[in-house]
Amino acid sequence: MNENVLEVINLETIFKRDQQEIKILRGVNFSIQRGEVLGLVGESGSGKSITSLSIMKLFHGTSGEIKNGSISFHGTDLTKLDEASMRQLRGKKISMIFQEPMTSLNPVLKIGKQLTESIEMHMKLTRKQSTAHAIKTLKSVGIGRAEELMNEYPHQLSGGMRQRVMIAMAMACEPELLIADEPTTALDVTIQAQILELMKQLKEKNDTAILLITHDLGVVAEMCDRVVVMYAGQVVEEADVFELFANPKHPYTKGLINSVPKIGDRKEVLDSIPGNVPSPQNMPQGCKFAPRCSNAMEKCHEHEPEIETITESHFCSCWLYASKEVALHAK
């Protein structure tokens, strides 16, 4: 059971602008096991989505590029694969669900066509067989009138139905890794609850590993086994989900958890984190969170903290928990 499906090691992704390299990911590390849901949380601009695009190598039409590090999928380093080999993997071994079901389905193709396309390609089935498989998959995501739906266009469906179709597409070839980038953010709460329930069921059934990218701590608490917190292109904390909510270590994680208004909590003033996420062109020296951190010390502004082991399964990069001292510049 302890088999890592995916291992991301020291991943650095850059984008080029005006001959300049802008570092978006500055050394990201995490791994996902079979049947595990790993949550990737952080605010906009923390690099969550770029991490998922890096794993899929979906940089077409952008200046993005993986500069350093490795992404090992069952021992194969994805960063070394060419486009043709990536195509063999995408949709078959690794698939992805995007945030906007509206924009990620092709508006001029019928649902059936979009579904069978990848099934025909990856599973080497005849058209008739792949149609049958597509209908079966649609039924498995709770769509009752699957046969009719095959002949409809995306605009004829509601948001929740579109997201079900997206999930059906992603699950059709029974991938080993599913990357879900804010899969329910665009949906209403009652529909969100349906989709999250569905993802849980599918995971149980196929033992799929899920990388769930979200900014919603409620969704994280509901779905994930383990959580990775990102800030400014780095992992600042990683822990088991129960441990993370009961005993957050990094001041950023604490700030995030306390900023969320909770039902039943009669707090007059909400905690908030002052300031904004720094822009990648303008990264502070030292710890990237230091300018917003209420615990910041002198050394935080000068040196970047290393990742420290809090317990066997809890890691945090913050000077508060540093095991070794660092010499400060004499002022």
Place this chain on the structure above:
Amino acid sequence: MQNKLLQVKNLKKQFQVAGGMFEKKEFVNAVIDVSFEIKEGTTFSLVGESGCGKSTTGRLITRLIDPTSGSITLNGNEVGYLKQSELGDLRETVQMIFQDPYASLNPRMKVKEIIEEPLIIHTKLSKGERENLVLEMLNIVGLNTEYANRYAHEFSGGQRQRIGIARALITKPKLIIADEPVSALDVSIQSQILNLLKKLQQEYQLSYLFISHDLSVVEHISNEIGVMYLGSIVEIATKEALFVNPLHPYTKALIASVPVADPLLRRKKETLKGDIPNPKNPPTGCTFHTRCPIAQELCKLEVPKMRQITEQQSVACHFVEKIEEV
């Protein structure tokens, strides 16, 4: 007893969605029957899912669109049917904060011009007086006064929302309609803005009509809450009553659907089945009956009336008393 600042009664808005001179006209009822009151210095929230008519209600009250029927009374005066030329006072008393801080600020105007504009329209202040007020307002919403000469694109989402709030406050309004003011913001920024809105309410005795889909945000900011479904309010209650003892099956489902940021409270959910019906073709009777776990024959036939159950809580459901038994 606080004064009633705004009273909305049986408000209805119908949009024409098809048809012309020779074609058959088709209508959609965005708001079917909405009644509520907002007392001075308090926050009333409208919650519901997309398409339930909460934003349309907000836009009707600011008279950005005209009501089909029903009444809107502000400080005792009917404002629902004022002519365009008579809207000056209303626009001064009722201001709006929008959802998208990226789309609601003019990219060609400097921050000080954006905030100053309502003063040019509504007051006869001199340029110098206006500028002083703008700088004061920047301070109040927590922005550096040095930012006055910058353009909106130079700011982050949270800062832009502060600019939007400054623009809304500068005419010294009584009522602010905030349409999803924090849903485009990250949580750490969201709480900054919610705290600011609360602070301003206390300092200036503002009333808010807060429109949101996010129940935890609504619980934090509201005094009273109206839950909307397909154009009608299905339950109105004080915050305490609504979250402790929700009565309408839809309210219950809505509250149960919110993911709780605590893994210890994780539970298998009774999710609502099915989708929100198309408002163009709403179900007969109680519009919620297609998804309601306790729906009976009667629900398909008859629209339930709003009934007051306790002093704090009214609900439109035929079987509210029987819910516990079913």
